[in-house]
Amino acid sequence: MKTIKRTLLSSLFIAFIFLTGCYSFGSDQDSDKLQVVATTTMLTDLLKEIGGEHVDVTGLMSAGVDPHLYKASARDVIYMQSADVVAYNGLELEGKMGEIFQGLEEQKKTVIALEDGLNEDDVLSAGEGSTSIDPHIWFDVGLWKKSAIEVSKGLISADPKNETSYQSNLESYLLELEELDQYVTNRVNEIPEDDRVLVTAHDAFSYFGEGYGFNVIGLQGLNTNAEAGTGDISQLADYIVDNGIKAIFIESSVPTRTIESLQAATKAKGFEVEIGGELYSDSLGDEANDTETYIKTVKSNVDTIVDALK
Secondary structure, three states: OHHHHHHHHHHHHHHHHHHHOOOOOOOOOOOOOEEEEEOOHHHHHHHHHHHHHHEEEEEOOOOOOOOOOOOOOHHHHHHHHHOOEEEEOOOOOOHHHHHHHHHHHHOOOEEEEHHHHOOHHHOOEOOOOOOOEOOOHHHOHHHHHHHHHHHHHHHHHHOHHHHHHHHHHHHHHHHHHHHHHHHHHHHHOOOOHHHOEEEEOOOOOHHHHHHHOOEEEEOOOOOOOOOOOHHHHHHHHHHHHHHOOOEEEEEOOOOOHHHHHHHHHHHHOOOOOEEEEEEOOOOOOOHHHOOOOHHHHHHHHHHHHHHHHO
8 A cells, every 4th residue: 555655656746747847946046055845834944043054945834834734735745856855743743744754765865853853751642541642842942952953963964064054053043942941931930830721722732731830731632633522612611610711722723713612611601711812833923923933933822821821
């Protein structure tokens, strides 16, 4: 079955080239630079930070795109086939693209998987007894430091002549991440420990909860494919009422209807819970909201959470 899928993928690639004519990856980019393709917005930003002036980075996903549901287009396949380096999160985040990454590795292309930079005990499961793993590692700044180190290793492997530059960029960025980690800690400390309950549309923030002492509850589980039933909403509404939760949060890459339904359910029980704002979950923000980088997005998230709950 895997062989058949790879054959179909190769056929798709050839057919697209045939239909569109000769294609040059990154035709508007500097050919002297390392051509890199990254999947998520978080990873695209990380590659730019570590790669600096020596890389051109193409991100497959734009702001607001849900990586759980993303399917690679024919153009995406061309980008990845033509790139010097391909980088992805792993941990089943880009589940619909797994065959593509495996095929690229078999072609001996430089492929960076952030999951390779983590220890087994860094990774959270979907819950007690679950065999699923949580891919949302970027919400723990400490784990994002490990991801930065893994990216630097991959770039140095693909472009050893610029190792000094990549290493210098890494060291500078790690210092920025240390400052970010302290910023998050300081802001979280503004909330009494008993009030550190984060209710969101899907369970994307467990690493944030683990790293900064929050009880995190997501309506839809880890994957946005899951649907929250009326029983789930009613049960969580009871919890919110019983514990006097001040605010719940929508997410930028998830439809708002589930959180709005939860708010309505708590109101029906005689309790008013506010929607505390929008959090960036599976994507960074954008320039219009001054949240286009990882550091800006993390700061925006923690500011929204703390300002609503303290």
